[in-house]
Each structure stands twice: as structure tokens, then as C-alpha cells.
Amino acid sequence: MEGTSSPELAATAAVFASEARASMLLLMLDGRAWTLTELSKTASIARSSASEHADKLLDVGLVEEVRQGRHRYLRLAGTRAADLIESLAAFTGRVRPARQSLDAQHRDRAMREARTCYRHLAGKLGVALTDGMRAQGFIESDFSFTPPGRAWLASLGIDLPKHPRRTLARPCLDWTERREHLAGLAADMLLATLRENAWIEIVPSSTRAVRLTAAGREGLADLLLADPSNDDLG
Incomplete structure (x- = not known):
């Protein structure tokens, strides 16, 4: 109903509307913590861009940050986040084919x-x-x-x-x-x-x-x- 409270579904869904962020999330499905440098290489983007994408993923609670000294690591924020990503992957009928090499x-x-x-x-x-x-x-x-x-x-x-x-x-x-x-x-x-x-x-x-x-x-x-x-x- 108009005027009632509601979950910010659009804000959460919007983070998946980026190939770079999607690539980063799929990499983190292995359960490990990854550096921004590693995530940027996977997404084929600059490290500074990976940092911006990471902040957006943190904002909606899909990932969590782990710091060790000067190093910043990101990992999925538990099984609920992993289940959501896996469910979306299964829901889509479109699969990007692997390279021909x-x-x-x-x-x-x-x-x-x-x-x-x-x-x-x-x-x-x-x-x-x-x-x-x-x-x-x-x-x-x-x-x-x-x-x-x-x-x-x-x-x-x-x-x-x-x-x-x-x-x-x-x-x-x-x-x-x-x-x-x-x-x-x-x-x-x-x-x-x-x-x-x-x-x-x-x-x-x-x-x-x-x-x-x-x-x-x-x-x-x-x-x-x-x-x-x-x-x-x-």
C-alpha cells in the first residue's frame, strides 16, 4: 500500500546491474577473502574502480570487509548472500559462453x-x-x-x-x-x-x-x- 514501509529491493537489485560487481561476487562464491587487486583483475577493471564497486556491495550488506594491517579483504557476508547470488545465477536463462581458448x-x-x-x-x-x-x-x-x-x-x-x-x-x-x-x-x-x-x-x-x-x-x-x-x- 502507498505510504507504507517496504524493503529497498531496488537498491539491492541495482548492485547486480554491473558486470564488474557480478564478476566480483561470483569469484567470492569460493568463500575466501579477496584483495581489491585480485578482484580488479577478475573484473578486468582498475583497482580504484574495484574499490568503488566494493563500497556499493558493502552498503547493501552482500559482502563484509576484513582488514589486516594495510590490506583490505572482501568476502561474502555469509550463507544468505551466497544463496542469493546462486539463486540469481540459476534463475537467469542466459549464460555467457567461455572463451574459445x-x-x-x-x-x-x-x-x-x-x-x-x-x-x-x-x-x-x-x-x-x-x-x-x-x-x-x-x-x-x-x-x-x-x-x-x-x-x-x-x-x-x-x-x-x-x-x-x-x-x-x-x-x-x-x-x-x-x-x-x-x-x-x-x-x-x-x-x-x-x-x-x-x-x-x-x-x-x-x-x-x-x-x-x-x-x-x-x-x-x-x-x-x-x-x-x-x-x-x-
Whole structure:
């Protein structure tokens, strides 16, 4: 109604109307803190321009600043910011193709195969594991974990909290696969465990792309073999 209070949706949405800021936000989806110099290189802009864009992202609360001495770092302001960026990426039907160079094509394929999305796993591998959880009866149609699912997580050393402050598990539309992968606290804990067990490893020259190791392929075989089309993962 006219005259009532309302959220400043336009102001927040406006920060995404910049290719430079969008590039900076997508880079920060790896969960790390980045310097302005690094962000400016990613967005192909001057450092001074990156600083101006950073201030706008700070104003709407999408990022937070970390200072160490004279150095200024920026990172996403938590899971809500990451979820918003990922949701927008999945919502758009337009995808800018990778450059035609062989190196760019290899990096693009690696990102589509498996990548981290803030604190959970995305890409073809993320979707495949979610499909496997369904096939094994580990998650329900509403993405809640069944007793066998909780037992499987416990076998990996993951004990889900009884009173979580965040949603344990929820579907998240994968922007490359156009299908759902697992998100939420349980997905964050699973990614952390996959890293600790060395079941996945970072792809060289990448900040977000990962791949299955031999140990990971063996440890997750029951889930991945639930769908024969997943044989080429890793």
C-alpha cells in the first residue's frame, strides 16, 4: 500500500546491474577473502574502480570487509548472500559462453563437472550425489534426511545437530545442470568432510573447481553407481 514501509529491493537489485560487481561476487562464491587487486583483475577493471564497486556491495550488506594491517579483504557476508547470488545465477536463462581458448574451455568443463559453491558442492558431481542419496533412500522428497541417511552421514563422521540454527538440507537449483543439488548445513558439513578425507581435490589453476580422487570415487561408489550416467565423473 502507498505510504507504507517496504524493503529497498531496488537498491539491492541495482548492485547486480554491473558486470564488474557480478564478476566480483561470483569469484567470492569460493568463500575466501579477496584483495581489491585480485578482484580488479577478475573484473578486468582498475583497482580504484574495484574499490568503488566494493563500497556499493558493502552498503547493501552482500559482502563484509576484513582488514589486516594495510590490506583490505572482501568476502561474502555469509550463507544468505551466497544463496542469493546462486539463486540469481540459476534463475537467469542466459549464460555467457567461455572463451574459445583451450585453457578456458578446460577450466569451464572442470567448473561444470564439480565446483564448490560457497560451502557446499555443486556442478555435475553435486547433482549426482544428490541423485544417489535419493536412490539410496537417504533423503526424502522434501530433502529431509531419513534414518538411513543420518546413519550414512554418521559413518562419515558427520553428526547432524538436533537443533540447528540453519536449515539442515534443502534443494538448490544448479545453474549449469539445471537440476537440484543438496544445500544447507548438512551439505556444508559433507563438503568439509570430503575435503578432510581427501576425497576431492582442487583442480590446479582454479579456485572453485574440484574433482574426485581415487579414494573419493571408492568411498562414494554406492551413491555414484546409482545412476550409470555418472561414470565419467572425476
